[in-house]
Amino acid sequence: MVRRMFLVIRLAKRSAVWAAVVGSLGLLAQGVGAANKRTVPRVAGETPRNIIFVLADDHRFDAMGFAGHPFLETPSLDRMARGGAWFPNAFVTTSLCSPSRASIVTGQYAHNHKVVDNYNPLPEGLIFFPEYMQAAGYETAFIGKWHMGGNVDHAQPGYNHWVSFKGQGTYWPDGHGTSRKVPQNSYDGFNVNGKRVPQKGYITDELTNYALEWLGDQNGDKPFFLTLSHKAVHADFVPADRHKGRYKNKKLSLPKTFAKGGKNFRNKPRWLRDQRNSRHGTDFAYNLSDFDLNAYYIRYCETLLAVDENLGRLFDLLEKRDLLKSTVIVYMGDNGFQFGEQGLIDKRTAYEASMRVPFLMHCPEVINGGSVIKKVIANIDVGPTLLEVAGLSTPGHMDGRSFWQLAKGNDIPWRDFVLYEYFWERNYPHTPTIHAVRGERFKYIRYHGLWDTNELYDLQTDPDETTNLIFEPEHQETVAKLNKRLFELLAKSSGMNLRLAPDRGPTFPKRHPERSGPADFPKQFYGTSE
Numbered sequence: 065m066v067r068r069m070f071l072v073i074r075l076a077k078r079s080a081v082w083a084a085v086v087g088s089l090g091l092l093a094q095g096v097g098a099a100n101k102r103t104v105p106r107v108a109g110e111t112p113r114n115i116i117f118v119l120a121d122d123h124r125f126d127a128m129g130f131a132g133h134p135f136l137e138t139p140s141l142d143r144m145a146r147g148g149a150w151f152p153n154a155f156v157t158t159s160l161c162s163p164s165r166a167s168i169v170t171g172q173y174a175h176n177h178k179v180v181d182n183y184n185p186l187p188e189g190l191i192f193f194p195e196y197m198q199a200a201g202y203e204t205a206f207i208g209k210w211h212m213g214g215n216v217d218h219a220q221p222g223y224n225h226w227v228s229f230k231g232q233g234t235y236w237p238d239g240h241g242t243s244r245k246v247p248q249n250s251y252d253g254f255n256v257n258g259k260r261v262p263q264k265g266y267i268t269d270e271l272t273n274y275a276l277e278w279l280g281d282q283n284g285d286k287p288f289f290l291t292l293s294h295k296a297v298h299a300d301f302v303p304a305d306r307h308k309g310r311y312k313n314k315k316l317s318l319p320k321t322f323a324k325g326g327k328n329f330r331n332k333p334r335w336l337r338d339q340r341n342s343r344h345g346t347d348f349a350y351n352l353s354d355f356d357l358n359a360y361y362i363r364y365c366e367t368l369l370a371v372d373e374n375l376g377r378l379f380d381l382l383e384k385r386d387l388l389k390s391t392v393i394v395y396m397g398d399n400g401f402q403f404g405e406q407g408l409i410d411k412r413t414a415y416e417a418s419m420r421v422p423f424l425m426h427c428p429e430v431i432n433g434g435s436v437i438k439k440v441i442a443n444i445d446v447g448p449t450l451l452e453v454a455g456l457s458t459p460g461h462m463d464g465r466s467f468w469q470l471a472k473g474n475d476i477p478w479r480d481f482v483l484y485e486y487f488w489e490r491n492y493p494h495t496p497t498i499h500a501v502r503g504e505r506f507k508y509i510r511y512h513g514l515w516d517t518n519e520l521y522d523l524q525t526d527p528d529e530t531t532n533l534i535f536e537p538e539h540q541e542t543v544a545k546l547n548k549r550l551f552e553l554l555a556k557s558s559g560m561n562l563r564l565a566p567d568r569g570p571t572f573p574k575r576h577p578e579r580s581g582p583a584d585f586p587k588q589f590y591g592t593s594e
């Protein structure tokens with residue numbers, strides 16, 4: 065076949081139809097690729113391992129016992145950190161459920177996979193990294209929250225076994241414990257390999273039951289890859305009944321940037337001060353006039369308890385089957401969640417509480433217990449990393465890079481900055497289009513399409529992002545350098561365009577008439593000449 069092709073090419077070279085032949089060969093190559101399985105070259109020196117990827121929803125970076133939380137108990141996550149590697153500088157490149165999940169599963173930035181909201185259908189032609197594992201002989205399973213492409217739960221490419229639910233699902237089948245209506249909540253039960261099966265109990269327990277059942281069926285003939293994707297801890301947080309009230313006497317210590325006015329508002333963007341009185345601000349959170357931030361946070365922590373407990377059940381099963389030492393277990397959050405930082409709730413912004421996530425890896429055979437790896441890693445790196453664990457190289461279309469060698473304690477050249485992006489949605493009009501770069505020390509945030517100020521934070525001296533350094537004379541060089549780096553990273557990844565998706569889904573533009581008014585410009589914007 066190949067020889068015949070060369071013959072055709074040789075003949076064609078001499079003719080005027082050369083260009084047309086090249087075109088048709090291109091089509092042929094595409095056709096062959098589509099008909100074949102997804103393949104990439106193997107990497108040297110990696111024996112394919114069993115892999116479990118546990119994804120939590122909206123789990124912020126500091127809501128873990130070992131990370132210094134004042135009261136939250138997470139013994140299983142603590143065990144993972146003790147016995148494995150913790151990446152304290154792990155980020156998502158877009159802090160929103162569907163775009164971040166799409167970045168995880170495709171290895172691409174949102175500007176390339178083009179999933180920029182929670183409502184529009186998935187674009188055609190996306191390639192999910194488990195497809196490569198499947199082609200390489202893995203048994204693969206997806207169990208839990210998919211939540212990409214709107215309210216769908218049908219099986220997606222790359223998975224031999226499928227258990228999911230529509231949109232946000234529900235914590236309990238009867239909806240108890242919920243205090244408000246959440247967009248895209250669904251009560252249709254599970255799609256188990258194409259069959260509708262009712263939800264029986266508390267979602268975090270039940271998804272783990274499905275996971276344990278599938279793991280129990282694996283007989284060692286093939287390596288396995290399991291994704292367990294929790295609904296928890298997405299809002300509206302509902303703890304398991306057994307955990308309700310555990311922290312009722314505890315208090316959220318309000319973040320330094322919660323203060324309304326004074327020094328805290330100095331040089332802060334106008335949009336940020338305006339968002340305080342919106343659905344995602346503490347003055348009018350979820351447009352509820354009686355919103356209680358403390359009660360909300362306590363429920364968040366209580367809801368996390370079942371996630372941690374169920375992680376423990378996975379550990380127990382692997383231990384019993386003598387697989388704990390050799391299996392790579394990964395724990396990650398799909399984005400963070402603000403509880404009063406900068407006067408905000410929820411996510412989407414480039415602030416730490418929103419874009420920074422828990423990230424742990426456990427595999428005692430090759431990862432040293434208690435490793436703390438401070439390099440900046442991101443959701444786009446998950447696909448490349450887990451493919452390397454499976455002995456496979458990174459497909460050319462992926463933007464992320466494998467940090468498997470970093471996890472194992474090897475020194476490899478690594479990136480200086482993570483690129484962040486968020487595209488404005490009509491549904492939640494209070495958060496603008498954002499681009500940012502985040503390194504181990506500095507974060508630069510650039511807003512697009514509005515008359516406002518950018519931000520620069522020194523996270524070494526100011527981890528809480530209290531002081532915007534953007535106007536400080538001694539930082540102008542850093543601002544210029546990071547602005548240049550931002551555009552280099554965008555250009556290198558074909559990101560020099562803004563994704564526009566059709567308006568779809570509910571909109572939440574409301575402000576409370578009696579709470580904080582519109583923000584003024586920073587003083588640097590005023591002057592009587594150019």
Ligand SMILES: [Ca+2]
Nearest residue numbers: 121122161398
């Ligand atoms: Ca999320």
